Amino acid sequence: MRGRARFLALPLLAALGACAPAPQTGAPAVQASTPVSRVSFYPQETGLTWTYLPEGEAAGGAPYTLRSLGPTVFAGQTVLASQLTGRGAEQTWYRQVDQGGARLLGFRKPGVTVGLDPAWLEAPAEGAWRVGLSWQGESRVTITSDDGKVQAQGTLRYRYDVQDRRRVTVPGGSFDVWVVTRQITDDVGGLFPQAQQLWFAPFVGDVRTPEGLLLTGRNFNAR
Known part of the structure; x- marks a missing residue:
């Protein structure tokens, strides 16, 4: 059914393109951008994108894109x-970000x-970062299939x-980073x-x- 839906979407997209009004001569192009002043400590603004490649892989491969x-x-x-998304992968995360930090x-x-x-x-929290900082916790995990059936339940523990705080250089530039180990x-x-x-x-x-992907590009500048 999913495969059939993909094929059905193609003529629909073509029809939408055929109905689009022709641009007026001399009219400014429609553009969207995210002002630098709006990029947060934990970047989350709608429309931001990042690209990545696996660590150790030669440049030029198909990137993973985070949106x-x-x-x-x-x-x-x-x-x-x-x-x-990228290379057949697709995963969506749902977070809340506020003064207390970022929670998944x-x-x-x-x-x-x-x-x-x-x-x-x-x-x-933004002001809590320092070398030697640690935090830990546990969450109840529930895995549910698309038809609403619970596939598994259990406990996840993290630390x-x-x-360290150091300067690193990756394909996407040079950055001062916090080096963090995550154990799960x-x-x-x-x-x-x-x-x-x-x-x-x-x-x-x-x-x-955490999956070993290195930043290769982004569509915004840091402060």
């Missing part, structure tokens, strides 16, 4: 959605939705340790590798993701 999709509702709460309420992959209760604290355990089949390292730069985002 900030903006506000939506997840598990009855207002959240901010971001989506990673859940995420979605094709066919399943993973809910976390309470929300997983992924990052601390973060800020190990769960009893629902290992949703995540047990130990991962990420590099976070304020007003930029993840320079190295």
Whole structure:
């Protein structure tokens, strides 16, 4: 059914293009941009995009693209959605970001939705960052299929340790980053590798993701 839906969408897109009005000669092009002054410490503004390649891979490969999709509702709460696509991958995260930090309420992959209760604290308050900082917690995990059936439930435990603050250079530029080790355990089949390292730069985002992807580009400038 999904494959059929994709083929049906093609003529629909063509029809929309045929109905679009022709641009007027001399009229300014319609553009959208995100002002630098609006990019947050934890970048989340709608329309921001980042591109990544796996660490150690030669330049020129097809990138993974992370997009900030903006506000939506997840598990009855207002959240901010971001989506990673590329090379057949597709995953959408649902977070809340405020003065207390960034919290993950859940995420979605094709066919399943993973809910976390309470929300997983992924990052601390802006002013809390320092070498030696650590935080930990646990969440109840519920994995639900698209038809609404609960596939698994269990407990996820996490711990973060800020190990260093240093300058790094990646294909997307040079940044002052916080080097963080993330350790995770769960009893629902290992949703995540047990130990991962990420590099976070304020007003930029993840320079190295926990999955080992390095930043290659973005559509905005840091402060």
